[in-house]
Amino acid sequence: MHVRWVEGGEKFSARWRSESGAPPPAEIVVVDDGLTADEAHRLANADKAMLWRGDFQNARQLIKAVTRRADRSGRRHAPKSPVEAFYLHRQRQARRARLLGKLLVPMETGYVVPLRRAPDVREACLAAYGPDSEPTVVSLREMLGVIGAHEWRINGVEVPGLDGRIHPHYGVFAPVRGEYVELVARAPLPSRELAFDIGTGVLAAVLAARGVESVVATDLDPRALDCARDNLDRLGFGDRVRLERTDVFPTGRAPLVVCNPPWLPAKPTSPIEHAVYDPGNRMLKAFLDRLGKHLAPGGEGWLVLSDLAEHLGLRSRDELLGAFDAAGLSIVDRLDTRPCHPRASDPDDPLHAARGVEVTSLWRLAVG
Missing domain, CATH: 3.40.50.150 (Vaccinia Virus protein VP39)
Structure with a gap:
């Protein structure tokens, strides 16, 4: 599956990667460091994916800010029973995952992230995904999971x-x-x-x-x-x-x-x-x-x-x-x-x- 977007008046496409099986986003807007957390939260709620072109570390801070907003907006009422608490918790988790999955990062062939201050994720992505052969787009949330998992794999538990x-x-x-x-x-x-x-x-x-x-x-x-x-x-x-x-x-x-x-x-x-x-x-x-x-x-x-x-x-x-x-x-x-x-x-x-x-x-x- 591939995703498509328009950037600078030109049409682009790349392979869509999602280990959770999330479908490719239907609409992608290109964003950068000027995007505020409130605007990112609004776009995610409107089911619009955001392809990040700014500083990688700023994207990490942005996703933390969006997480806080998603958690606040997900607390509607107190559950009446343990089983209701469980299903409300699952619903909130699913909603948070859906919203945070809207912030995307590009990867060139060979798992190179073409963003300022981006870490070298080649080894981590190769371990998680295997060899690649074309540019891809992945959610920042998944990429951070890949990075964290690789650190666990190296250090052990x-x-x-x-x-x-x-x-x-x-x-x-x-x-x-x-x-x-x-x-x-x-x-x-x-x-x-x-x-x-x-x-x-x-x-x-x-x-x-x-x-x-x-x-x-x-x-x-x-x-x-x-x-x-x-x-x-x-x-x-x-x-x-x-x-x-x-x-x-x-x-x-x-x-x-x-x-x-x-x-x-x-x-x-x-x-x-x-x-x-x-x-x-x-x-x-x-x-x-x-x-x-x-x-x-x-x-x-x-x-x-x-x-x-x-x-x-x-x-x-x-x-x-x-x-x-x-x-x-x-x-x-x-x-x-x-x-x-x-x-x-x-x-x-x-x-x-x-x-x-x-x-x-x-x-x-x-x-x-």
Whole structure:
């Protein structure tokens, strides 16, 4: 897909790039440092995209100012229930993303940004997008995400339960919530022979670090698999973990099957949100319904799941326990922990009432 605009009386076009799947803007106006935050907010609300030709650092300041205006205008009324608070929060997030996505920056072939004081984004864009062959236009919001993700990839994220660092790739969810990793790091292993990691991420490395001789890790997302391979090789576990691109389970049975599915039953709006939102509990139900067919006799399935959805009114505890029963699964034990990330104690977070009482659990499940 391409975008088109008129600049200096001439017609131009470039490839449109959007990892979130946003459609190309129908109307583009060319702007520069003379654009005020109020005018930018007005143009974005009028569904007009703005192609930036000014100073790159000024554009960064402008998008912060537009963010503040978008947040203020999005606060209409107080929610009446936790579930209403959740959906209002999602609506505000979507509206903010739509507005901020209207500020665009050009990139020449080779990911060169032809703006004053623009950073060198070539390495970051190549890692995120792969090779390019033509000029492109991308939202400044996405470009800043690409830059930030590349910094994370270079520096890595310390994972206490792993005693090592994970280097997340762009578009792959980073293990910033270490409490769930620590649950897997301390739960009693039923076997060290073989384990399946469903929806691979950091947990395959944790299992290998605990001495599991062979791990089969699955995912459908090529980026997640590439990221896992990179990190497993960095950590020295590459020879003990086999990655398989498949939906949920690999073939065969294992004495231990681990799954950390997306925790909230809602629709994702971007590729990376698939790690957080699970429409209709699809992955959760698939894991539970098919777990018995992939557990070796006497084996355990470990389900790592937050109860945030319960506090938000998106799923009840009775529904979860009923899903265990329907799948013919019994509870061997449950390990609990509380989150320690900043939002859990932030009273200004729109979901604070639910986050403040959230508990993350590792459910040890068995057949029968």
